[in-house]
Amino acid sequence: MPANLTPQYHKAEEAYRRATSPDEELSALQVMLREVPKHKGTDKLQAELKQKISRAKEDVQSGGKASGKRTGYRLPSQGAGRVLLVGPPNTGKSQLLKALTRAEPAVGDYPFTTVEPLPGMMLFEDVQIQLVDTPPITSDVFDPVTQGLMRGADLVLAIADLASDDGPFEFQDFMAKLESTKTRLGRESKLDENDLGVSYTQSLVIFNKSDDPNAGERGELYEEFCPMDLESHHVSATTASGLEELKQEIFRRLDVIRVYTKSPKSKEPDFDKPFTVKRGATLLDVAELIHHDLAKNLKNARVWGSQVHDGTMVKGDYVVSDRDIVEIQQ
Numbered sequence: 001m002p003a004n005l006t007p008q009y010h011k012a013e014e015a016y017r018r019a020t021s022p023d024e025e026l027s028a029l030q031v032m033l034r035e036v037p038k039h040k041g042t043d044k045l046q047a048e049l050k051q052k053i054s055r056a057k058e059d060v061q062s063g064g065k066a067s068g069k070r071t072g073y074r075l076p077s078q079g080a081g082r083v084l085l086v087g088p089p090n091t092g093k094s095q096l097l098k099a100l101t102r103a104e105p106a107v108g109d110y111p112f113t114t115v116e117p118l119p120g121m122m123l124f125e126d127v128q129i130q131l132v133d134t135p136p137i138t139s140d141v142f143d144p145v146t147q148g149l150m151r152g153a154d155l156v157l158a159i160a161d162l163a164s165d166d167g168p169f170e171f172q173d174f175m176a177k178l179e180s181t182k183t184r185l186g187r188e189s190k191l192d193e194n195d196l197g198v199s200y201t202q203s204l205v206i207f208n209k210s211d212d213p214n215a216g217e218r219g220e221l222y223e224e225f226c227p228m229d230l231e232s233h234h235v236s237a238t239t240a241s242g243l244e245e246l247k248q249e250i251f252r253r254l255d256v257i258r259v260y261t262k263s264p265k266s267k268e269p270d271f272d273k274p275f276t277v278k279r280g281a282t283l284l285d286v287a288e289l290i291h292h293d294l295a296k297n298l299k300n301a302r303v304w305g306s307q308v309h310d311g312t313m314v315k316g317d318y319v320v321s322d323r324d325i326v327e328i329q330q
């Protein structure tokens, strides 16, 4: 990927990776082409973008039939980020959703219990995070809805089964299936440098059913038959072992920080529900979350937090820190 691409380019690239309709793809690609620096070093990228734009235009005209890939399926986003549970059948994806949220998915000791995505909210400290359970992926099936959700997720948890001897082989099939598509697991979320159509979403492997008496040996089988370049965690959805650590890791991976607001009229901040923004976001981004007009009319704010003296006066470009309290003045 050429250096010195603008922040707008990277933002559009992210939108392209997450696009669920031809319209969204086309508008993201058009921004990418507009933003790419025009010189010899980017000739290849420009050509690829132009080609993708003409294909996306065909797709828009045919209502998505030209590629048949995008579904336009939408699941409303909620909370500080979306975490998708995927994997081979019967590994305990639904049981994990049940253990981590208040959702009540069907859990069954047979494959293909889950037939459609089901969201639930997980509370970590005072932050709500959306988890989404999905139907299983095998060498035969990887439905386009799950594919779209994977591309759009902030984090994917690939669930592996430590209680079945078939586990490592089914996981192998699952990984091979992903490799045969353009939607893959990665150490970080990005588009492939050599093929912009291939999307990686940051992922963790979760070895579930660690309560099984033979879990240790099966773990070794995974290492032998299915080596993976991804970080992993061992948990049990039924005994809850490892789940607290998993929650912490999920929060860490979302890379969000929380900000509490305080009205100039009241003495106490509102600690009930923090606003969450990506690390590196500014006060202006926080104001935008609260209300568009607040961002438009933003002049100053006072901040209480770990990186500033109490009540420091700041402007919209102030980079917020975790657990900052801000009092916005218009």
Ligand SMILES: Nc1nc2c(ncn2[C@@H]2O[C@H](COP(=O)(O)OP(=O)(O)OP(=O)(O)O)[C@@H](O)[C@H]2O)c(=O)[nH]1
Residues within 6 Å of the ligand: 088, 089, 090, 091, 092, 093, 094, 095, 096, 106, 107, 108, 109, 110, 111, 112, 113, 114, 115, 134, 135, 136, 163, 208, 209, 210, 211, 212, 235, 236, 237, 238, 239
């Ligand atoms: N011993 C043990 N069994 C578990 C654990 N988690 C799930 N199970 C069992 O594994 C079986 C499958 O669980 P599900 O949650 O339905 O699995 P799934 O991955 O959602 O399955 P599909 O929807 O078919 O893909 C059920 O019988 C669960 O009770 C665990 O941590 N330990």
Ligand SMILES: [Mg+2]
Residues within 6 Å of the ligand: 093, 094, 095, 106, 107, 113, 114, 133, 134
């Ligand atoms: Mg299920």
